[in-house]
Amino acid sequence: MxxxxxxxxxxxxxDLVPQSWKHRHxxxxxxxxxxxxxxxxxxxxxxxxxxxxCHNKLDILAGLTIANMFFEDSTRTRNSFSLAARRLGAETxxxxxxxxxxxxxxxxxxxxxxxxxxNVDAIVIRHSTPGSPHLLSNNVDCSILNAGDGPHEHPTQxxxxxxxxxxxxxxxxxxxxxxxxxxxxxxxxxxxxxGLKKLGAHVIVCGPSTLVSQxxxxxxxxxxxxxDDIIPRCDVLNLLRIQFERQxxxxxxxxxxxxxxxxxxxxxxxxxxxxxxxxxxxxxNRGVEVTxxxxxxxxxxxxxxxxxxxxxxxxxxxxxxxxxxxxxxxGGNI
Amino acid sequence: xxxxxxxxxxxxNSLLIRGGRIIDPSQDYDGVADxxxxxxxxxxxxxxxxGNSTVIDATNKIVAPGLVDIHVQLREPGFEEDECIATGTAxxxxxxxxxxxxxxxTSPAIDTQAQIQFIQQKALLADNCNVYVIASVSKNRQGExxxxxxxxxxxxxxxxxxxxAPLGNTDLFRRALEYSKMFxxxxxxxxxxxxxxxxxxxxxxxxxxxxxxSGMHPDSEELATGRDLRLCETTGGRLHLMDISTQGSVExxxxxxxxxxxxxxxxxxxxxxxxxxxxxxxxxxxxxxxxLRSQQHIAACIAGLADGTLDVITSGHAPRAIExxxxxxxxxxxxxxxxxLTLGLAITHLVKPGHLDISTLIxxxxxxxxxxxxLNEPSYHQKGTLAIGASADITIIDPNAAWTVQPESMVSRSxxxxxxxxxxxxxxxxxxxxxxxxxxxxxx
Numbered sequence: 059m060x061x062x063x064x065x066x067x068x069x070x071x072x073d074l075v076p077q078s079w080k081h082r083h084x085x086x087x088x089x090x091x092x093x094x095x096x097x098x099x100x101x102x103x104x105x106x107x108x109x110x111x112c113h114n115k116l117d118i119l120a121g122l123t124i125a126n127m128f129f130e131d132s133t134r135t136r137n138s139f140s141l142a143a144r145r146l147g148a149e150t151x152x153x154x155x156x157x158x159x160x161x162x163x164x165x166x167x168x169x170x171x172x173x174x175x176x177n178v179d180a181i182v183i184r185h186s187t188p189g190s191p192h193l194l195s196n197n198v199d200c201s202i203l204n205a206g207d208g209p210h211e212h213p214t215q216x217x218x219x220x221x222x223x224x225x226x227x228x229x230x231x232x233x234x235x236x237x238x239x240x241x242x243x244x245x246x247x248x249x250x251x252x253g254l255k256k257l258g259a260h261v262i263v264c265g266p267s268t269l270v271s272q273x274x275x276x277x278x279x280x281x282x283x284x285x286d287d288i289i290p291r292c293d294v295l296n297l298l299r300i301q302f303e304r305q306x307x308x309x310x311x312x313x314x315x316x317x318x319x320x321x322x323x324x325x326x327x328x329x330x331x332x333x334x335x336x337x338x339x340x341x342x343n344r345g346v347e348v349t350x351x352x353x354x355x356x357x358x359x360x361x362x363x364x365x366x367x368x369x370x371x372x373x374x375x376x377x378x379x380x381x382x383x384x385x386x387x388x389g390g391n392i
Numbered sequence: 393x394x395x396x397x398x399x400x401x402x403x404x405n406s407l408l409i410r411g412g413r414i415i416d417p418s419q420d421y422d423g424v425a426d427x428x429x430x431x432x433x434x435x436x437x438x439x440x441x442x443g444n445s446t447v448i449d450a451t452n453k454i455v456a457p458g459l460v461d462i463h464v465q466l467r468e469p470g471f472e473e474d475e476c477i478a479t480g481t482a483x484x485x486x487x488x489x490x491x492x493x494x495x496x497x498t499s500p501a502i503d504t505q506a507q508i509q510f511i512q513q514k515a516l517l518a519d520n521c522n523v524y525v526i527a528s529v530s531k532n533r534q535g536e537x538x539x540x541x542x543x544x545x546x547x548x549x550x551x552x553x554x555x556x557a558p559l560g561n562t563d564l565f566r567r568a569l570e571y572s573k574m575f576x577x578x579x580x581x582x583x584x585x586x587x588x589x590x591x592x593x594x595x596x597x598x599x600x601x602x603x604x605x606s607g608m609h610p611d612s613e614e615l616a617t618g619r620d621l622r623l624c625e626t627t628g629g630r631l632h633l634m635d636i637s638t639q640g641s642v643e644x645x646x647x648x649x650x651x652x653x654x655x656x657x658x659x660x661x662x663x664x665x666x667x668x669x670x671x672x673x674x675x676x677x678x679x680x681x682x683x684l685r686s687q688q689h690i691a692a693c694i695a696g697l698a699d700g701t702l703d704v705i706t707s708g709h710a711p712r713a714i715e716x717x718x719x720x721x722x723x724x725x726x727x728x729x730x731x732x733l734t735l736g737l738a739i740t741h742l743v744k745p746g747h748l749d750i751s752t753l754i755x756x757x758x759x760x761x762x763x764x765x766x767l768n769e770p771s772y773h774q775k776g777t778l779a780i781g782a783s784a785d786i787t788i789i790d791p792n793a794a795w796t797v798q799p800e801s802m803v804s805r806s807x808x809x810x811x812x813x814x815x816x817x818x819x820x821x822x823x824x825x826x827x828x829x830x831x832x833x834x835x836x
Contacts, residue, residue: 088602165719187720188604189674197718209604245604273598306591306606 068108071118071146074101075380082382083195083202084374086211087252095217095256101373102221102366109145112368117147122179122379124148127170128205129155129185134340134364135205135215139182142371151178166190167197174198179379183207186304199386201378209243209304214374215339216249218366220257222359223294225366226335231258234291236282239298239320239347242269243305246339247298251279262288265298265320268309285320289329296337297322297347313346323349327357335359406430407827408443412450412788416457417755418768418777427455429784432827436780448829450788453821456754457778458490458785460761461731463634463658463706465556466492466523469510470499475711475805477511480731481520483804485830487707487732488820490785491522491775493765495555501533502526504540505547512548521825522775522785524550524765526580529568535561538568545575550765553580555634556681556710556726558616560586562623569629578630578656578765583616583641584608584681593721595668595683603671605721608683614640621648624655632764633657636702637682639692646701656764657701659693660708661734665741670810676717676724677810680710694747703760705753707734711806729804733811739791739818750791758787773826788822795819 068074079097087095109116124143128136140150153173164172170181180201183191188210195202206212224230235254237247241263254261255278263270264282274281282288289295300316310316322336336348336358344350353360407429414437415422426441427434461484467475475483484492494511496502502511508525515523527549531537541552552572559565559581568579589608594600596607617633621644624631636642636659645657666684678684696702710727717724730737738757742748748756762768762776773783797814799807823830 165715167718185720187722190720192674193718193720207604211604242601243604248602248604271598271601273601276598277602 071376071380074104074118075377079377079381082378082385083191084213084378085191085195085202085204087213087216087249087256088211090256092256095253098217098370098373098377099221099224101377102217102369105372105376106366106369109372112145112365112372115145115147119143119375119379120147122148123151123177124180124182124375125151125153125173125178127153127173127181127183129183130206132184132205134367135184138364138367139203139205139371142368143375145368146372146375148179148375151176167194170194170198174200179382180375201382203374203378206245209245209248209301211249212245213249214367214370215246216253217370217374218363219246219250219296219337219339220253221366221370222337222363223335225362226359227293230254233293234260234262235294235296236262236264236288236292237296237298238264238285238322240269240300241265241274241298242271242309243301244298246296250296251277255279262292264288266310266316286326286329289326290331292334293331294335294337295322295330296339297342298339299341299343299347317346321345321347321349322352324351327352327355337363339363406443406445407448407784407824407829408441408445409448409450409455409786409788412453412455414455414778415751415754416778417751417759418457419779421778422751427778427786429786429824429827432784434778434780434782434784437778448788448822452790452792454750454789454791455778456787456789457758457776458823458825459488459735459757459787459820460491460767460775461489461707461709461734462493462704462761462765463660464492464494464709464731465497465711465727466494466511467711468498468514473713474716477514477523478518478520479803479805480709480711481515481518481523483731483802484521485823486803486820488735488787488789488823489521489731490787490823490825491524491762491767493524493526493550495526496528496533496553497556501528503528503531503533503544505543508544508547508549520830524548524767526551526553528552529554529559529579530564533557535559535564538564538571541568541572541577542575545577549577550767551578551580551632553582553634555580555582558582558584558586562619565620566623566627569623569627569631573627573629576630576766578632580632580634581616581620582635583613583620583633585612585616588612588615591722592683593679594671595685597668597686599668599671605671608681610638610640610685610689613638613682614644617641617644621645621653621655624648625651625653628654631655634706635660635682635708636696637663637685637693638689642692642696642701646696646699649701656703656760658704658706658761658764659697659702660706661730661737662708662728664690664693664705665737674721675810676719676721677728677808679721679724679726680708680728681726694742697742697748697756698752703756704764705734705738705756706761707731709804711804712808713806714808717808727808728810729802729806729808732802732804733797733809733816735789736795736816736819740816743791744817784824784827786824787820788824789818790821791818793817793819793821
């Protein structure tokens with residue numbers, strides 16, 4: 059795979075960002091090219107190493123301000139973006155929907171324009187409605203980073219999952235990766251599907267027929283409703299949380315039955331390949347999609363994912379804000 | 393496009409439309425001829441007519457019975473930020489329509505005689521196109537108690553509907569079909585089973601799956617269509633199905649008509665050429681109900697038009713203020729401002745590719761919608777026809793005029809269209825209502 063070699067020879071953000079990267083915004087992985095995804099992955103790896111595993115500070119985004127605009131609850135993604143921004147020397151502004159002018163009737167676009175007018179360079183948005191980051195990207199000049207738009211996409215989550223697999227395996231191409239569980243309402247599943255497929259993985263979506271549409275086959279994705287059938291073939295299992303909060307009707311009879319059919323447990327692990335990786339985007343529901351002995355077992359890379367989240371978000375902020383400066387009328391010198 | 397000011401209007405007395413291709417589906421007539429209009433009535437069609445008349449040269453143009461749009465939201469009273477009667481009727485003329493029927497989704501809903509009279513008076517003052525009122529089936533469009541249909545019909549209601557909401561209560565619907573028979577007015581339903589479309593934003597299919605947007609399944613429309621047809625058959629009532637958009641619905645209607653069920657059916661112009669794939673842009677202007685569906689459903693609707701299963705093409709005109717549309721997709725209301733574009737879209741996407749001939753299109757845009765609401769009757773001065781003695785409502789169409797959609801120059805108060813910049817062929821050139829030339833489109 060043609061991943062950019064980790065390059066520690068850089069002093070500014072611009073040194074890190076190839077001219078081929080054109081995206082002012084990061085809205086999803088579906089519309090990125092293989093080269094873009096490789097650039098994002100390579101930049102994340104470089105920044106992880108340059109910050110000594112996301113620990114040290116690196117002031118390549120000093121002077122920038124990043125706003126977190128979260129209209130849905132979040133702890134890991136919000137904090138991960140904040141830490142990523144601060145590690146790179148940027149300032150952060152926190153904005154939450156419940157304590158803001160949105161509760162006074164202000165529109166999403168007006169709220170974003172107001173934040174932008176405070177000289178913000180990037181807005182990180184999480185919203186329950188697909189397309190909301192896209193709406194903003196057409197109406198503001200700063201960079202927009204999608205931190206999850208309803209069930210649509212969550213590109214940094216997809217990338218951090220891919221980075222975690224890449225670190226363990228050295229390549230994505232040829233791997234069989236199964237996304238297990240609630241595909242219908244999962245933005246993590248969608249971002250993973252697009253990213254993994256562009257890097258040459260075979261992707262399986264597996265879960266109840268009410269939550270896994272047969273139509274995924276049209277996009278070159280294998281569809282399964284039987285976890286036991288696919289386990290022996292998988293190099294990676296990504297265990298998704300049931301998104302109860304998005305479901306208008308209950309798609310399966312009980313959590314107990316779901317765990318019986320799709321819960322990853324010790325017995326099922328016995329049929330897996332020796333080097334199988336267990337991922338979970340979290341928050342995990344122990345005893346539902348995964349049992350504690352699997353979540354905390356030797357195959358689990360769940361905590362690596364969290365660390366890599368900061369690396370991917372550092373890369374995403376660096377790439378998008380640099381592209382935006384290059385494209386802005388007075389920023390052509392970068 | 394320019395509008396003739398009232399003071400410049402030619403005299404109402406006599407009008408000679410010379411050398412046009414006269415197409416009148418109501419009489420199966422298609423030929424180049426002259427047409428003489430006197431005192432607001434068509435008096436003669438023939439070759440080399442002359443007289444002391446204002447002459448309109450219609451060479452290379454089509455002289456059609458005035459277009460009739462029976463699915464228009466005028467939004468007044470209550471939602472004047474979207475549209476009002478004066479702007480909506482002016483937009484109708486700009487689109488080539490001489491008569492429209494407006495839906496009752498105003499605030500308050502059109503469920504009283506006073507409401508009907510309000511609209512009639514406003515339309516009279518606006519002096520644009522003819523406006524006919526579709527009153528609500530139920531009081532306040534609540535779907536619970538029947539509105540006073542007899543008195544509403546007496547005041548001028550041409551049909552009854554709770555649209556754009558579906559008639560959810562089957563018992564009420566059945567009684568409405570039975571009761572309206574006494575007044576010979578159709579019940580007009582938007583077929584949708586809410587349980588299968590609730591919170592839906594777009595057509596349920598592969599695209600909605602990828603975008604993570606809630607889908608409106610074709611079953612929602614088709615189950616309601618099947619129910620409506622059954623009720624129509626057993627009651628012997630008059631039913632008009634609006635908003636048909638799926639292959640299954642077309643098939644159900646085709647079979648019902650084959651059994652002799654007295655139903656008419658329409659499709660909105662958007663459902664004849666736009667697909668659900670366009671929602672990939674997340675542009676809320678593509679959010680309409682019925683939703684944009686796949687090419688397969690579009691093909692079925694076009695086939696339904698061609699074989700007579702679907703009688704009518706409407707604009708589905710649903711103007712919405714920009715501030716309502718410039719928001720998250722789930723908050724944005726359904727609807728497209730379409731009345732000015734419908735004729736051009738239909739010629740461009742249906743006639744030019746050879747799906748329908750121009751005569752069939754004129755039937756779907758004039759003769760058939762007039763018949764669906766009984767506007768072809770003498771009491772309405774015979775809409776949808778160029779018969780001698782009919783009111784001179786005439787749309788002269790330039791079928792080859794090339795023009796570009798420019799939302800900012802639209803006449804409707806709302807410009808909620810995703811079609812900015814679209815290149816269209818064909819538009820209304822001259823609109824004549826009751827013998828009066830209303831608008832001369834010069835093209836843009």
